[in-house]
Amino acid sequence: MARRTMSLLPHWSSRVFSVELNGTPFYFSTQEKHRGEEVPRVFRGNDGQCYSLLVCSSDTIRRAKFYAELKDKLLTNLPPECHLSPMCSFLPNIKDSLLKGYFLTDTSESSSPTERLLRDLTQRDPVLVCSYLRGETGGVWTQHLWSDGDSHTMQMPKDYYVVPAEAPEHHPSTLNIINSDVFYSFEEAYQVLEKCGDIIPEARAVLALLPSREEPRRKPDFPVIVIEGLDATGKTTLTESLRDALGASLLRSPPHCLSPMRARFDREPPLIRRAFYALGNYITAEQIGQEGMKTPVIVDRFWHSTAAYAIATAVSGPVCNLPAEGSEVYCWPSDLLQPSLVVCLTLDPEERRRRLRDRGQGKTEEEQELDHNQLFRLKVEKAYQRISGPVCVTVDASPPADQVLQQVLLLIRGKCHL
C-alpha cells in the first residue's frame, strides 16, 4: 500500500477528483496552498465526515474484480447513516489515468465504525482512502491521504486543500477505454483471459477454442455481410432470410461454441467480460475465413456490437460525453477480418419495445437496461455510427420483414456485386 501511495504522490496535486451527485459530476482538485476559493458543492452544507475511496492496483484483474466487489462490501458493512456516491480521480486528458471509487459521507454520531472498516480495507485491499477535514473558518477543506491503514498518523508531507476544478475536455470515463473496455488486438484480449485462468476455469476453456495466430489469414473469396443493431431490431429474422435468399452460410458472434461459457462471463466485470466477447469475434473470423471460401457469409453481430456496447457502458452521462467522431476508440482492430459490408438495423424505440414484448423472452440485464435507459440506447447507436473500418449502412427496420429483406438484398447486390 505504501508503495502504491508513493507512486501516486508525484501526480497527486495534478489529479482531479469527480463526485457524481444525482448523475451530475462535481470536479475538484487539491493544492498545497489554499487560494481561498469556494469549495465544490459536495463539501457544502454537509455536516458529515467525508471520505473518498479509490481502487488502485497495477494488477488490472485485481483492480477490476475489487471495484466490482467494493460497493457490495461497503453497503453491507457501513452504518446506515453513510451515503455513497460514485467518484473517480484522473489526470485531465491523460489516457489510462482513471481511478474509480466512491465518495462516502457519514452522518452517524461516531465515525469510529466507518474508520475501522476503511482502515481494514486499506490494509487488505487495493484501495486508497482520503478523509476530508473542514477548516476552522468553515469554507476551507483539506484532503488527507491515509497511509497504510492508519487514519491518524498520516505521513503526507503537506496538507492538500480542496479547490474547485474545471470540467476536463475529455470526460474522465473515456480515459481508460482502450484495453480495459475495448481491445484492439487478439493479443490484448488474450492476455486478460490468460491471467484469469486460475480464478475463472471457463477462461481456460475459451483459450483452448481460439484459433492459432501463426498463419496469415487469406481474404475470403465470397462477400461477408454483418447484420448489426440493438436487440429485437430483427437481426435473427433478417439473417435467416438472407441465408436462404443468397444460399449463404450463417454465423454469429459470439460463436455457438462459446455459449456454455457466456453466462459466466456476463457476470464478470467489464475488463473480463469484454475480453471474452472480443475473443469471440476472432473465433467467428476464423469460421468466416473457412466458410467464405465456399459461399457468401452472413454474420449476426460482430465487432460493432462488441465495441459499441462496451463504449456506451463505460461512458457515463449524456451522449456528448462519448469520445468524438474520429477518436482512436472507434478504430477497427488491425488484426481482425473486415467484412465487405455492415448493415446496421435501426428501429423506433416504441416499435422495438413492442417487438420485445411480443417476443416475450427473458432479457439479459443489459437488454433490460436498453429498455429502460434511453440514454444508454442512444449512446450504443451513436457509437455504432462512429466505428470506422468496413462500410456500414444504416437501414430502417420498421417496414414488414419481407420489405426489409428486399432493401438489404438490393444493398448487398449494389455493394458486394452478388
Ligand SMILES: Nc1ncnc2c1ncn2[C@@H]1O[C@H](COP(=O)(O)OP(=O)(O)OP(=O)(O)O)[C@@H](O)[C@H]1O
Ligand atoms: N420487420 C419486422 N416487422 C415486424 N416484426 C418483426 C420484423 N423483424 C422481426 N420482427 C419480430 O420482432 C421480434 C424480434 O426479432 P428478432 O428476434 O429477429 O430480433 P433480433 O435483433 O435478432 O433480437 P436479439 O438481438 O434480441 O436476438 C421477433 O418476434 C420477430 O418475429
Ligand SMILES: Nc1ccn([C@@H]2O[C@H](COP(=O)(O)O)[C@@H](O)[C@H]2O)c(=O)n1
Ligand atoms: N459480438 C458481440 C455480440 C454480443 N456482445 C454483447 O452481448 C450482448 C448482446 O447480445 P445478444 O446475443 O443478447 O443479442 C450485448 O450485451 C453485447 O455487449 C458483444 O459484446 N459482442
